[in-house]
Amino acid sequence: MKAAVYSRYGPPEVVEIQDVDRPVPEDNEVLVRIHATTVTAADWRMRKADPALVRIMNGLWAPKKARILGMECSGVVEATGGAVTRFREGDQVFGSTGFKFGTHAEYACLPEDGRLSTKPTNMSLEESAAVMFGGVSALYFLRKANVEAGQKVLIYGASGSVGVFAVQLAKHFGAHVTGVCSTANLDLVRSLGADEVIDYTKEDFSAAGRVYDVVVDTVGKSGFSRTLKVLKRGGIYARISGSGGVLGMLVGELRGMWISATGKAKVIGGVAKPTPDDLPFLKGLIEAGDLVTVIDRRYPLDEIVEAHRYAEAGHKKGHVVILP
Ligand SMILES: NC(=O)c1ccc[n+]([C@@H]2O[C@H](COP(=O)([O-])OP(=O)(O)OC[C@H]3O[C@@H](n4cnc5c(N)ncnc54)[C@H](OP(=O)(O)O)[C@@H]3O)[C@@H](O)[C@H]2O)c1
Incomplete structure (x- = not known):
């Protein structure tokens, strides 16, 4: 073959x-x-x-x-x-x-x-x-972040493999979703159900005084300082992707542990661990017309x-x- x-x-x-x-x-x-x-x-x-x-x-x-x-x-x-x-x-x-x-x-x-x-x-x-790749990864981190109805959730990097599923799954869990992407992807992210979109080429998501319960960063570019600025105290910062190679990953992990220890926010990361329930769950949502x-x-x-x-x-x- x-x-x-x-x-x-x-x-x-x-x-x-x-x-x-x-x-x-x-x-x-x-x-x-x-x-x-x-x-x-x-x-x-x-x-x-x-x-x-x-x-x-x-x-x-x-x-x-x-x-x-x-x-x-x-x-x-x-x-x-x-x-x-x-x-x-x-x-x-x-x-x-x-x-x-x-x-x-x-x-x-x-x-x-x-x-x-x-x-x-x-x-x-x-x-x-x-x-499977984007769906299972997004599902793992949204579940780990306990995303639930009524929460304000920011998906930073809403238009890639993980992002397109993170937006839809966060909406499915009942959250108010803001997606961050570039100009060309605003309509796509809106069409996936995002309540609000922010164009990162024109606006800094942390500048307008918005506050979120959960920030999910799928591309490793939201940054600790900007993210902590928009997270409510005790909110959750899900770092699906880090940045800066092995050293950057290590520094990010340590910084996350320190921030979690202070109680300012809970920082979660690591590698998505699939469960046997993921595939039937995603397939069920697709067949119900809730996931594309x-x-x-x-x-x-x-x-x-x-x-x-x-x-x-x-x-x-x-x-x-x-x-x-
Ligand atoms: N921890 C885990 O278990 C796990 C699981 C899956 C993936 N990952 C990691 O997660 C990352 C993303 O994976 P993916 O498959 O979703 O990647 P992808 O499909 O390549 O994502 C690309 C998207 O990122 C957006 N993007 C690029 N620069 C951006 C910026 N500065 N601000 C906001 N959005 C930006 C792009 O949108 P624009 O064109 O609009 O810029 C594009 O739509 C990868 O690093 C991957 O290794 C980790």
Whole structure:
């Protein structure tokens, strides 16, 4: 099968299309013929080892464990392992391989009891591929921040993979949502349900005296000082993304711990931990018409280098989809 493989850390060009063996499903796995997958921030960070901690996870000098990137996909079940009972050949499915990666290829194997389900009835296969990474990450942090009805929530970075889901999920939980994005994305963020939008190219979100219960920063650019200025005392600052490499992450963690200890605000961060309930929860919202995904660009697998380049530039609207 064709797959996008990388054998050294570096720029988008380190990813090459190669012929590799088609994976064979274990007893509890299904083999999915991939219809669509995405290039996310996790993929380009793994590819360029940014932050350097990636090397501990995937090989110190060169990528070892995951050499085919891609964390989420949709497609059609081509074969099933002997013990599989929930899926059969021909099922249209969507799901995530998580940190095992491997979906930037024509086929991938996913465990039947993992993050895999028949696709939402009201979404195309292409759209279904672009749900799990952003949806699960946003859900994890909103739940950790205890977002609830009546709260004022600011989503800083409302138009990327995580942002588009954070806006919709915060609205679903009953919050009054303000989304921060650039001029070109104001209408998109409004269309996702944001009650207010702030154009960061024209206005500093911390300047107008607004106060929030929760600030969710999906891009690592809201900054501690500006965020503390708009958070009510004891409010929650969810830092989904930090900034400044390993040192910046460490300084951010320490500063967050100090602020939390003073009681000024509770700072939360770390890596999203999916739960078994996430996928059925997101699928339920999609089928109820309460959650949509956003696709910015589509690329064939052969143009994966260009897709990495575009995703890494940091200004995609929702998702970049790959069609193997
Ligand atoms: N902690 C975790 O478990 C976890 C999970 C998922 C993702 N992440 C991290 O979260 C970050 C975001 O991921 P993502 O997939 O959502 O990224 P993405 O899709 O690439 O997000 C890009 C968005 O960020 C916006 N943006 C860029 N600069 C901005 C600024 N100065 N102010 C406000 N918005 C700005 C862009 O909007 P404009 O074009 O309008 O600027 C664009 O829509 C990544 O660093 C990723 O590694 C962490």
